[in-house]
Amino acid sequence: xxxxxxxxxxxxxxxxxxxxxxxxxxxxxxxxxxxxxxxxxxxxxxxxxxxxxxxxxxxxxxxxxxxxxxxxxxxxxxxxxxxxxxxxxxxxxxxxxxxxxxxxxxxxxxxxxxxxxxxxxxxxxxxxxxxxxxxxxxxxxxxxxxxxxxxxxxxxxxxxxxxxxxxxxxxxxxxxxxxxxxxxxxxxxxxxxxxxxxxxxxxxxxxxxxxxxxxxxxxxxxxxxxxxxxxxxxxxxxxxxxxxxxxxxxxxxxxxx
Numbered sequence: 001x002x003x004x005x006x007x008x009x010x011x012x013x014x015x016x017x018x019x020x021x022x023x024x025x026x027x028x029x030x031x032x033x034x035x036x037x038x039x040x041x042x043x044x045x046x047x048x049x050x051x052x053x054x055x056x057x058x059x060x061x062x063x064x065x066x067x068x069x070x071x072x073x074x075x076x077x078x079x080x081x082x083x084x085x086x087x088x089x090x091x092x093x094x095x096x097x098x099x100x101x102x103x104x105x106x107x108x109x110x111x112x113x114x115x116x117x118x119x120x121x122x123x124x125x126x127x128x129x130x131x132x133x134x135x136x137x138x139x140x141x142x143x144x145x146x147x148x149x150x151x152x153x154x155x156x157x158x159x160x161x162x163x164x165x166x167x168x169x170x171x172x173x174x175x176x177x178x179x180x181x182x183x184x185x186x187x188x189x190x191x192x193x194x195x196x197x198x199x200x201x202x203x204x205x206x207x208x209x210x211x212x213x214x215x216x217x218x219x220x221x222x223x224x225x226x227x228x229x230x231x232x233x234x235x236x237x238x239x240x241x242x243x244x245x246x247x248x249x250x251x252x253x254x255x256x257x
Contacts (some may be wrong), residue, residue, distance in 0.1 A: 023048040023057065030095045031057040042095050060095040064156065065106070069113045071164070078125045083164040088113045088144070094152025102151045109148060113158075116143055133160050 025031055025044035033040045033048075035055050043057075050057060071085040090109060092098045098105045120140055121129060129136065137158050145155040 017052070020052040021049055023050060025059070028061060028063050030060050030062060032060060032095050032099045033057045039096065039100060058099050060092055060098060062092055062095070064089055064091045067106070067110055067113065069110070069117060071162075072114055072118050074118055074121045076121065076126045076129065077123060080126045081166075082126070082129075083162075084117060084121055084129070084160060085162055086113070086117055086140070086158060086160045088155065089157040090144075090148065090153050090155045092152060093154045097150070097152030105151055105153060108151065109144075109153060112147060113144060116140060116147070129160075129163055136160060 023031060024047055027045045030042050030044045031048050033043055033050070033055055034057070035051075040055065048057065067088040067090065069086040069088055071083045073081065074084050075081055088109070092105070102108050117140065120143065121136065124132075124136065137160060140158040140160075141155055144158060148155055
């Protein structure tokens with residue numbers, strides 16, 4: 001029986017030919033295939049067969065990409081200079097457009113995110129950047145998503161990471177916060193004084209209508225003072241209590257000679 005002997009050179013050529021014909025794509029990968037320079041189709045995942053010299057492919061990853069946006073110098077609407085950086089999450093949803101419509105979609109998305117970050121934050125004040133970060137993240141995400149849609153890219157989320165201020169601005173914000181706390185304390189104290197004065201005015205009106213209530217109030221005051229264990233108590237009596245006693249004494253006194 002004759003055995004088929006393949007020369008080593010021919011075996012090497014067959015291996016190289018098979019390597020150029022076959023491609024294996026993972027579940028999260030797609031191949032944008034070009035035939036004689038023109039777009040043919042998107043293939044994958046799994047085994048992809050290409051015709052050497054006629055077909056070429058570009059491998060695209062469909063997973064979410066985390067892109068760190070470098071710190072950008074931003075001048076806020078109230079003329080405060082600060083540095084802001086962010087993180088961007090996006091993914092390719094249309095491999096064909098991601099290859100044909102833009103060159104190096106990763107670099108293009110990064111540059112677009114940097115310019116958009118400066119433009120959007122420059123329209124807001126420093127207080128808005130510090131206190132309304134969630135709303136600003138949503139605005140950035142909507143703007144970037146609308147601009148990258150033509151590239152077949154979906155921006156899923158944008159998060160502002162750090163807002164860096166210089167030392168003088170940090171001290172100014174600390175003084176502003178302290179002044180705000182003092183203002184609130186004074187307002188609360190003034191509101192308490194107002195409520196107390198209203199209650200005292202109501203109590204005075206009740207006591208003016210009911211003299212007996214005024215006498216009970218005097219007696220209650222005596223009880224409170226006596227609880228302090230004072231040795232001597234000097235307490236003025238109202239005239240409506242002393243007056244009847246003086247009248248009785250005048251009646252009992254003998255007439256003058």
